[in-house]
Amino acid sequence: MNSAEVTSKQASAESQIAYGREFWLAYFAHTSLIVCNSSLFRYFDFVSFLGGDEYDLGLITGFGMAGAVLARFAQGALIDRLGPRMIWLGSLAMLMIALVGHFFVTSVDSPLIYVLRLCYMVGLAGAFGASITSISLKAPNGRGTELIGVLGSSGFIGLGIGPVLGDMIFSGSESTESKIHWMLLVALAAGVVAFVLTLLATWGERPRQPHRHPSPFKLIALYHPGWMLIMAFAMGIGVIFPQIFLRGYAKEVGIANLGSFFLIYAITAFSFRLMTRKLPEQIGVKNAASIGILLLATSLVTYLLASNPWLLAVPAVLVGLAHALVFPAIIGGGSIAFPKRYRGTGTNLMLVLVDSGGLVGQPVIGAMIAGCRTMELPAYPITFVSMSVVLGVISVLNLRFAKPIIAQEEELEMAEERSMLPNESV
Incomplete structure (x- = not known):
């Protein structure tokens, strides 16, 4: 066997390792996460239903994003200490709890909506960072950016699906409250799918010993x-x-x-x-x-x-x-x-x-x-x-x-x- 054939077989083996079962489960878990987020692109309708306007929307979403940015530093250290799996699953759980909590918000001036938006954004940030880190750690040497790029392509699929689902929901004849509830339920369902796929993608991974x-x-x-x-x-x-x-x-x-x-x-x-x-x-x-x-x-x-x-x-x-x-x-x-x-x-x-x-x-x-x-x-x-x-x-x-x-x-x-x-x- 000549050197070219050996190199070709090695490249093929590396590709099988890189794009194996765990990667594709993570890929579709990431897709579901983006569907969850992009299906909420009509979040303003939720704020408006509660009596708010663009100013309230800016305050609520800005508060959530600012908190998520600050939380990323702690999340990075926790991923290093405990491993991506625990943070990934924990973040998705926080995201889903925050979505459920939105059903109980009755006023745009309530601190509850701010707390829930913060928890949602922190959960989204943690799941996003943990999924990228997990793929980066499993990538063969010299192929980290390649696998991160391919994983990221799932986001474009999710961005295409989520808004379409939102348009379908709000094109119906139901009441505004019913449409908002369906929007939250669709986002929650996508979050559940992401959690299950993440659980399967990381199945068998041993918890990292805290160091x-x-x-x-x-x-x-x-x-x-x-x-x-x-x-x-x-x-x-x-x-x-x-x-x-x-x-x-x-x-x-x-x-x-x-x-x-x-x-x-x-x-x-x-x-x-x-x-x-x-x-x-x-x-x-x-x-x-x-x-x-x-x-x-x-x-x-x-x-x-x-x-x-x-x-x-x-x-x-x-x-x-x-x-x-x-x-x-x-x-x-x-x-x-x-x-x-x-x-x-x-x-x-x-x-x-x-x-x-x-x-x-x-x-x-x-x-x-x-x-x-x-x-x-x-x-x-x-x-x-x-x-x-x-x-x-x-x-x-x-x-x-x-x-x-x-x-x-x-x-x-x-x-x-x-x-x-x-x-x-x-």
Whole structure:
């Protein structure tokens, strides 16, 4: 048998290990989780039914997201200490309890809705981070970003299913209260499916023995991926725009239907993600991340070309290509800078930066649009161009100054010998 045949057989064996039963169960568990979340895209109807408005919606969802961002640091350390399985299942249980609790909310001013939204977002964040960490730990050497990227493609499927279910529910003739209850029941059912599939995907995994865990801040100081943190923040700013602000821009230019945009977006992102699943390893995560952010920057300018729903296909394709690249390159590429024992901390650090970009980006973009209107300036063109320039500059600076990221498999002994990582517990 020649060397080429040996290499081919080894590659085939690695693929079977990488994409085995556990991976596909995790894949569909992740799909169900996204269906659960995206089926709640009419959460405003729930807030409105309780007597609230957009201001109340912003307060409630902002409170939940801010709490989830802060909780990620603790979740990362818990994943490292106890293993992904326990945090994954526990987070899904918290998410489902929070959904059940929504049936008992009677007032938008009640602290209960804030607490439930916080628990829901913390559960969602924990399940998301634990699932990515679990796949990262099981990936063959050098294929971590590939498997994280393929796992992430399930999100595009979930994003396609959840809103359709929501539209079907709210197109009926039932009362608003009944529709809201059905929306919550669908989300809860998807959460139950995710829990069962996660249980099967992690069946047989032994609980990790709790071990002494250094401060997350010491780990971040030692293993942080440098410029990739800024790229994660930029990604959070860029990917939120279609979800939050596109509706307002479409209304301003006279486009009523955005269904074609999100359909093209999802199909492009899903297809390109699978076609380029090995690209970050082939060209380097730094280069892949920069290309993705540049595509995001370009997509923002092309919105200005859209005068009808079909012309929205141009930015839809570009943002789909960008999303397909940036998630595995930035989340996967940033997390592999941490040793496997501390991969939970690394993964959640990257997700914190993405969420923080969204938290900061939403009010800044909104204020920019409102400010331009106050000064009677073209609000969206100025916003699009400004955001595009900022993201483009960040991408170019990353190419110029960022150092290549090398996957850390296990460097604890070396670090402890240098006395850079004290063996302390927090």
